Amino acid sequence: MPTMNSTTIHPKLKVCGLTKQEQIQELISMNVDFLGFIFYEKSPRYVLNHLSLEEISIINHQGKTGVFVNEAADDILQIVQKAKLNFVQLHGDESDSFIAELKQKLDPEVKIIKVIRIGNNDSETKNGILQTFSQQPAACNPSPITYYLFDTDGKAFGGTGKQFDWTLLNDLKIPLPYFLSGGISEENIGDIEALQQQPFALDINSKFEIEPGNKDIDRIKKFKNLYQ
Numbered sequence: 001m002p003t004m005n006s007t008t009i010h011p012k013l014k015v016c017g018l019t020k021q022e023q024i025q026e027l028i029s030m031n032v033d034f035l036g037f038i039f040y041e042k043s044p045r046y047v048l049n050h051l052s053l054e055e056i057s058i059i060n061h062q063g064k065t066g067v068f069v070n071e072a073a074d075d076i077l078q079i080v081q082k083a084k085l086n087f088v089q090l091h092g093d094e095s096d097s098f099i100a101e102l103k104q105k106l107d108p109e110v111k112i113i114k115v116i117r118i119g120n121n122d123s124e125t126k127n128g129i130l131q132t133f134s135q136q137p138a139a140c141n142p143s144p145i146t147y148y149l150f151d152t153d154g155k156a157f158g159g160t161g162k163q164f165d166w167t168l169l170n171d172l173k174i175p176l177p178y179f180l181s182g183g184i185s186e187e188n189i190g191d192i193e194a195l196q197q198q199p200f201a202l203d204i205n206s207k208f209e210i211e212p213g214n215k216d217i218d219r220i221k222k223f224k225n226l227y228q
Contacts, residue, residue, distance in 0.1 A: 103144030
């Protein structure tokens with residue numbers, strides 16, 4: 001089983017698709033950096049089927065992340081305020097103008113993570129990502145996006161549990177810190193060392209579940225110990 005060199009690589013950890021209060025508290029006690037809550041009704045991990053906004057609001061953690069897919073800006077704003085979220089993760093086809101508008105409406109302390117989905121067509125993927133990066137504002141006009149998140153593209157929105165070709169990232173100059181997602185597991189974590197620009201954080205979900213929304217806490221703990 002490949003492992004990461006813990007002396008040089010210390011990415012943060014995000015566990016997404018949370019639905020159970022007791023598991024959330026266990027992850028907090030493990031010092032997991034980001035807690036992901038999916039606010040997409042078509043997801044099998046749709047959090048509002050399990051927890052209320054008030055219950056999420058009282059969770060004492062600075063990395064509460066709401067995952068949204070093509071949601072109206074005002075609806076996102078309302079959920080962020082009621083659930084007291086720290087991060088907004090946009091997993092749909094949100095435009096640059098939409099993101100800029102949303103950022104203006106959010107509390108300045110709330111940061112935006114924009115997902116870039118990577119498919120099997122290398123040239124198409126690279127061209128699309130490069131076009132996204134080229135639209136970054138000048139340094140004097142900071143981007144409304146704080147982090148990117150690279151994930152495997154699939155037929156539907158949301159995680160696939162499959163790994164894309166991570167070496168594609170070595171052909172890119174990524175202008176912001178990024179989360180790496182898509183099929184991360186104990187078996188491939190060592191491959192991350194080959195990335196020239198290391199991820200700011202790793203995002204895990206379905207590979208560490210007993211069933212959708214029900215996390216394998218022991219496996220997450222062992223995984224975290226591999227590199228932190």
